[in-house]
Amino acid sequence: MLWFSHLSAGLPFPMPRRQAPLDRLKAIETLLLWEGRVTNSRLREFFPVHAVQASRDLTAYREQAEHNCHPVPGERGYRATDWVKPVLTEGSFREYQQLVGAAGSEGGLQTGVPSESVLEDATHTSLRIFPVVHAAIRTGQGVDIEYQSLRHPEGTRRRIFPHALIQAGVRWHVRAYCERAQAFRDFNLGRVRSATAVPVSAPATGAEDVEWNTPATLRLRPHQALTAAQSQMIRLEYFEGTVGLALTRRAPLVPYLIQAYRAALDPDRELPPAFLLQVHEPEQLPPCARWAETSDGGVLGS
Structure with missing residues (x-):
């Protein structure tokens, strides 16, 4: 399922202290690009390594791409800088999907024999948008978005407070409280043209989303x-x-x-x-x- 499956399986000799397998360095970069941060505990969700090794991996990545991240006190990890860019990866959303194990990713079929998938991600997910939405879900804060719809293809402005991502077939959506509608709605991430973080606490949380919890x-x-x-x-x-x-x-x-x-x-x-x-x-x-x-x-x- 993961594009970095075999490299960390075993090494014929001990690695230097500051060196880390490419698969873990790529994972660090992918998380920085698409989630806006990477922590020791988050990295260990994907790799069976101790906290000390994960810390060394994070340090090794920063030594290679210092411009991409900066440490945050108390987080045991890094946050992405405003000018973060791919160094070890392609910077594609497909890589993020493969990392987190989402369906419909090329290379996600591990059948042991030749196999193909016709599933494709039909949502154009932007590095300018996805990390902002992801961070808002994590922190419980808002996002000002410009959103296109069939009724308003020219786009409208609204403030949403997202609480969950949804992979729905070939598209990605976000479940959010919409301040304009004063209700919970689903929004297609592919129709979000811009997203700006708003440091305002959500007026209603996922726990209050009655339909979501039904x-x-x-x-x-x-x-x-x-x-x-x-x-x-x-x-x-x-x-x-x-x-x-x-x-x-x-x-x-x-x-x-x-x-x-x-x-x-x-x-x-x-x-x-x-x-x-x-x-x-x-x-x-x-x-x-x-x-x-x-x-x-x-x-x-x-």
Whole structure:
């Protein structure tokens, strides 16, 4: 899954004190670029090394790219400078996805035999935006964004207070409290044109996001228009031969699952072969489990 899997597996001789394997140095740089900081504990989430070794790795990286980071008292790590740039990596969001184990990344398939994936990240995620949003989630503070939507393709200004990232198929979203709407919304990161950190505490946190904290069960069945033989084939393909599949997730995430499975909500209009599955009793889903773009451009249940 990781693009640096084998280099740290073992070394034929002890490394000099200040030298570190390239895989860990690349990970340090990737975290600086996309999360805006890297700490001793964060690095050890990806590598089975002791705190002392992680500290040496951090020092080794700074010796190679001093302009990219500066130490912060009490954090046991570094924060990215305003002029941070790739030195050891390509600086691509794909590298960050591979590091954190997100799906849909080239090189993420470790099957042991030749294999390919057609999944691609369709969100253009910017180094000017993602670290700002990531930091706001971590600190519980706000972000002023310029956001485009189908209703407002020219873009609108708004202040959001994000509390979670969402990888939804080929796109990345952020769940946030929108000051303008005075409600929680999903925002497509690919539609954020600018982002500026605002040192203001969130008026509402993720714990107060009722829809986010509401579980909903999506029930999938073979499409009603399939023949008995076709329906049995679909059951074997998707459900291991059982009648259907039940998936329980946070309610606002259910629409993304429906899209991922390409399941029909209106089986009388959404027909095979485009739709092989359908949502069973969609009326039982909470309102927020069906999304639509709102008048202010965010996304919520309709």
